[in-house]
Amino acid sequence: MARDLPRWVDLFLIPLINLIAALLLAGLVVLAVGEPPWVALKALVWGAFGSASQIGYTLFYTTSLIFTGLAVAVAFHCGLFNIGGEGQATMGGLGVALVCIGFDGTAWPLLLPLAIVAAVLFGGAWAFVPGYLQAARGSHTVITTIMFNFLAAILLNYLLVDVLIAPGQQNPQTIRFDQAGWLPQARDILQAIGLPAGRSPLNISFLVALAAAALVWLFLWRTRWGYEVRCTGANEQAARYGGISPGRSIMLAMAISGALAGMMAVNEVMGSQHRLVLGFTAGFGFMGIAVALMGRNHPIGVIFAALLFGALYQGGTELAFEIRNFTSDMVVVIQGLVILFCGALENIFRNPIKKLFQVRS
Amino acid sequence: MTTEAGLAPAAIELRGIDKRFGAVHANRAVDMAVPAGTIHGIVGENGAGKSTLMKILYGYYQADRGDIVISGKPVRISGPEDAIARGIGMVHQHFMLVDNFTVLENLVLGAESGFWVRETLAEARRSLEEIERNYGLELDPDALIEDLPVGLLQRAEILKLLFRGAEIIVLDEPTAVLTPRETDELFKILRRLKSEGKTVILITHKLQEILAVTDQVTVMRDGAVVGHVATEKTTKEELAEMMVGRPVLLRVEKTPARAGKPVLEVDGLTIRDQAGATPLDSVSLEVRAGEILGIAGVAGNGQSELLECLSGLRRPTGGDIRVLDRPTASAQAMTDPRALRKLGIGHVPEDRLKRGVVVSFDASESAILGYHDNKDINGRVLSDRTAVIAHCQSLMEAFDVRPPAPRWRTGAFSGGNQQKLVLAREMEPGPALLLVGQPTRGVDIGAIEFIHRRLIEMRDSGAAILLVSAELEEILALADRIAVMFQGRVVGTVAADQATTRDIGLMMAGEGLANG
Numbered sequence: 001m002a003r004d005l006p007r008w009v010d011l012f013l014i015p016l017i018n019l020i021a022a023l024l025l026a027g028l029v030v031l032a033v034g035e036p037p038w039v040a041l042k043a044l045v046w047g048a049f050g051s052a053s054q055i056g057y058t059l060f061y062t063t064s065l066i067f068t069g070l071a072v073a074v075a076f077h078c079g080l081f082n083i084g085g086e087g088q089a090t091m092g093g094l095g096v097a098l099v100c101i102g103f104d105g106t107a108w109p110l111l112l113p114l115a116i117v118a119a120v121l122f123g124g125a126w127a128f129v130p131g132y133l134q135a136a137r138g139s140h141t142v143i144t145t146i147m148f149n150f151l152a153a154i155l156l157n158y159l160l161v162d163v164l165i166a167p168g169q170q171n172p173q174t175i176r177f178d179q180a181g182w183l184p185q186a187r188d189i190l191q192a193i194g195l196p197a198g199r200s201p202l203n204i205s206f207l208v209a210l211a212a213a214a215l216v217w218l219f220l221w222r223t224r225w226g227y228e229v230r231c232t233g234a235n236e237q238a239a240r241y242g243g244i245s246p247g248r249s250i251m252l253a254m255a256i257s258g259a260l261a262g263m264m265a266v267n268e269v270m271g272s273q274h275r276l277v278l279g280f281t282a283g284f285g286f287m288g289i290a291v292a293l294m295g296r297n298h299p300i301g302v303i304f305a306a307l308l309f310g311a312l313y314q315g316g317t318e319l320a321f322e323i324r325n326f327t328s329d330m331v332v333v334i335q336g337l338v339i340l341f342c343g344a345l346e347n348i349f350r351n352p353i354k355k356l357f358q359v360r361s
Numbered sequence: 362m363t364t365e366a367g368l369a370p371a372a373i374e375l376r377g378i379d380k381r382f383g384a385v386h387a388n389r390a391v392d393m394a395v396p397a398g399t400i401h402g403i404v405g406e407n408g409a410g411k412s413t414l415m416k417i418l419y420g421y422y423q424a425d426r427g428d429i430v431i432s433g434k435p436v437r438i439s440g441p442e443d444a445i446a447r448g449i450g451m452v453h454q455h456f457m458l459v460d461n462f463t464v465l466e467n468l469v470l471g472a473e474s475g476f477w478v479r480e481t482l483a484e485a486r487r488s489l490e491e492i493e494r495n496y497g498l499e500l501d502p503d504a505l506i507e508d509l510p511v512g513l514l515q516r517a518e519i520l521k522l523l524f525r526g527a528e529i530i531v532l533d534e535p536t537a538v539l540t541p542r543e544t545d546e547l548f549k550i551l552r553r554l555k556s557e558g559k560t561v562i563l564i565t566h567k568l569q570e571i572l573a574v575t576d577q578v579t580v581m582r583d584g585a586v587v588g589h590v591a592t593e594k595t596t597k598e599e600l601a602e603m604m605v606g607r608p609v610l611l612r613v614e615k616t617p618a619r620a621g622k623p624v625l626e627v628d629g630l631t632i633r634d635q636a637g638a639t640p641l642d643s644v645s646l647e648v649r650a651g652e653i654l655g656i657a658g659v660a661g662n663g664q665s666e667l668l669e670c671l672s673g674l675r676r677p678t679g680g681d682i683r684v685l686d687r688p689t690a691s692a693q694a695m696t697d698p699r700a701l702r703k704l705g706i707g708h709v710p711e712d713r714l715k716r717g718v719v720v721s722f723d724a725s726e727s728a729i730l731g732y733h734d735n736k737d738i739n740g741r742v743l744s745d746r747t748a749v750i751a752h753c754q755s756l757m758e759a760f761d762v763r764p765p766a767p768r769w770r771t772g773a774f775s776g777g778n779q780q781k782l783v784l785a786r787e788m789e790p791g792p793a794l795l796l797v798g799q800p801t802r803g804v805d806i807g808a809i810e811f812i813h814r815r816l817i818e819m820r821d822s823g824a825a826i827l828l829v830s831a832e833l834e835e836i837l838a839l840a841d842r843i844a845v846m847f848q849g850r851v852v853g854t855v856a857a858d859q860a861t862t863r864d865i866g867l868m869m870a871g872e873g874l875a876n877g
Contacts, residue, residue: 222746224739227726234719240674241708241716242731243699355383 056200092262123262
């Protein structure tokens with residue numbers, strides 16, 4: 001009887017080994033540029049965690065990545081590959097901005113639930129359509145969601161240039177929201193309770209993201225709808241046999257997936273930029289795929305993977321500043337290597353480790 | 362064993378073959394000698410290591426220890442090409458033929474010589490004629506594979522091996538897809554091969570086939586050889602006991618059925634697909650409370666489609682189904698599987714891995730498939746995990762699922778134990794109608810005994826049972842009435858106590874009898 005790997009190996013040891021392998025290879029790249037790898041590594045880690053401000057930035061990016069990572073993970077449990085996180089987040093941003101502008105001047109505690117609902121509805125609807133097309137017509141979500149990314153981008157472009165643009169502005173962006181509606185910053189909260197905090201856009205969306213991860217876990221493993229979604233993803237024939245409608249599960253999973261991706265906009269638009277600008281998603285929708293892959297589609301894994309990629313993003317930015325020969329493209333190379341090892345090449349180390357454990361037992 | 366080797370030179374000798382897959386010890390120091398020009402049977406339960414052993418012989422796996430000796434010479438077989446080059450041929454359970462090629466084209470596939478296929482084909486035609494003369498294996502070389510019935514496909518596979526010069530022919534469960542008559546034909550061919558000096562190794566779990574055609578038998582259990590016996594000196598009971606390690610009751614004890622009122626009524630059920638084929642053609646039948654209706658037939662004659670319609674997975678294009686006087690399916694409307702379960706219909710699907718369980722789920726999750734929205738398992742919003750585990754635990758205890766571990770991954774259980782879990786899930790709620798497809802496919806003899814007893818108990822408690830099985834023996838042992846399907850039609854229905862294997866075999870081959 002084939003035994004499974006212990007959970008800690010599966011969830012922590014293997015990702016760690018993958019990460020180390022990726023960093024070793026990245027070290028070679030750094031060496032090729034003529035810099036000692038440990039200097040770069042130090043700059044990277046320092047850039048991500050060196051000060052309260054830098055930690056704040058890291059966690060701010062982590063927040064967005066938790067949302068987009070969860071989005072990919074939920075769809076994956078239904079056997080779907082949602083690569084439309086970017087578009088769904090864009091639409092979520094539109095929803096958040098409409099609420100913030102429509103109720104401009106309202107205090108944030110009232111505005112936040114409304115903004116979340118708007119992000120969920122807009123993002124969810126944007127993913128529901130591909131979900132419906134998959135369920136009813138068999139159109140593959142990989143194709144449709146990526147096309148919906150373009151549609152969302154073009155739609156936002158049009159709206160910002162022609163409709164929502166702030167009066168008297170040249171840049172395609174909305175008006176700045178009233179300060180009453182801004183989400184409380186981490187530094188305000190921390191300072192209020194007497195803790196040191198640096199400048200960063202980290203805001204209470206971070207807590208919303210953690211709550212979302214907990215809810216996703218409850219949904220998938222503790223409700224019958226989650227059961228139906230997972231069953232559809234694991235074995236559609238068995239689902240049909242069990243009286244589960246695969247089409248309904250697919251639409252539900254896509255809608256939830258899109259809603260999660262859309263909530264990323266709460267962090268960006270309402271928590272940091274306080275206006276809707278073009279391209280605010282900054283590729284975080286796509287990075288969610290890597291986060292979900294590395295987090296093994298489990299909410300806890302997604303949180304840790306989001307932290308890793310958040311740190312890479314923040315540390316990478318600092319790295320490009322610190323070391324002259326190091327361009328921002330190199331940072332992308334390092335991120336790419338991490339994704340390659342943690343996602344695509346995951347099984348390189350898994351099978352040998354599996355053998356090792358089977359021999360021991 | 363050494364005495365056998367002493368009589369005639371062994372065509373194949375395996376010495377101390379040992380193979381581990383991680384924690385699984387698939388073959389334990391297996392010794393075996395097959396004298397040239399004999400038919401050698403290998404029997405054992407699923408997971409006994411028969412297939413692993415043959416895969417080592419054919420080069421798919423390498424043994425960790427041990428030697429393969431062919432005609433007295435130790436050899437290394439590092440892949441199927443090696444095996445073929447040394448005269449070993451294998452007929453797999455699933456045929457390896459190209460559907461839209463002719464028989465002849467399939468023969469030369471992979472053995473083409475020269476640049477032009479024409480020459481190869483002409484040459485092949487000559488040697489094919491010679492093989493046909495020598496072995497009495499007749500087959501039209503220009504027939505398209507897709508037009509041939511299963512029995513002839515198998516013949517094509519055997520021809521292919523002879524064409525490649527195989528001296529040792531291994532057949533893995535060759536009769537699973539054959540009618541009794543096709544099986545007889547196959548055995549005739551095997552005897553002919555033997556008389557021409559070829560060596561045949563037959564892997565099967567059907568004991569009467571071993572008795573019918575082999576010279577010696579090797580019995581395996583838990584990866585090890587538990588005995589070599591001469592076929593003429595053994596009995597079915599002895600072989601079964603060796604396989605399982607304890608005496609086994611091969612006959613199911615049952616009293617005559619006390620059939621009540623009709624539970625399932627099927628009238629003129631038809632499926633006509635877009636290509637115009639009719640996998641189901643006006644099937645009418647009835648199952649009453651307290652009886653088992655067996656559906657016999659060679660796999661692929663409409664049994665699967667019948668089960669799909671009955672269980673709400675497929676809508677018929679004609680006819681109708683009534684369960685307990687309520688219409689459940691017709692061309693206009695179909696009750697879905699969820700509602701059918703609420704009506705009291707249990708369904709053990711034919712293919713448990715395809716439908717019955719989700720291998721990546723915990724056993725406890727597979728154990729609620731189809732019942733996951735029951736109020737006592739799933740509350741309003743959140744499911745009651747303790748209740749789910751307890752439910753699974755009680756199913757496992759009731760059906761002796763080993764190990765009784767609800768938190769294990771479903772895929773970690775053996776096939777037989779997965780099957781027992783499915784049976785438990787579908788039978789424990791006490792359905793009025795139980796649809797059962799291949800209840801013992803891939804299940805150990807010991808578990809088969811258990812499952813059969815449970816089905817009879819269920820019948821005696823008043824359930825109506827519709828049993829589809831490819832094993833004619835199983836149908837004969839369990840059913841009270843037998844309906845035989847051929848090409849989508851029910852060609853005859855007979856009372857089980859008046860049925861003979863011969864009559865049913867004829868009907869399975871399409872030679873219908875009047876309904877009796």
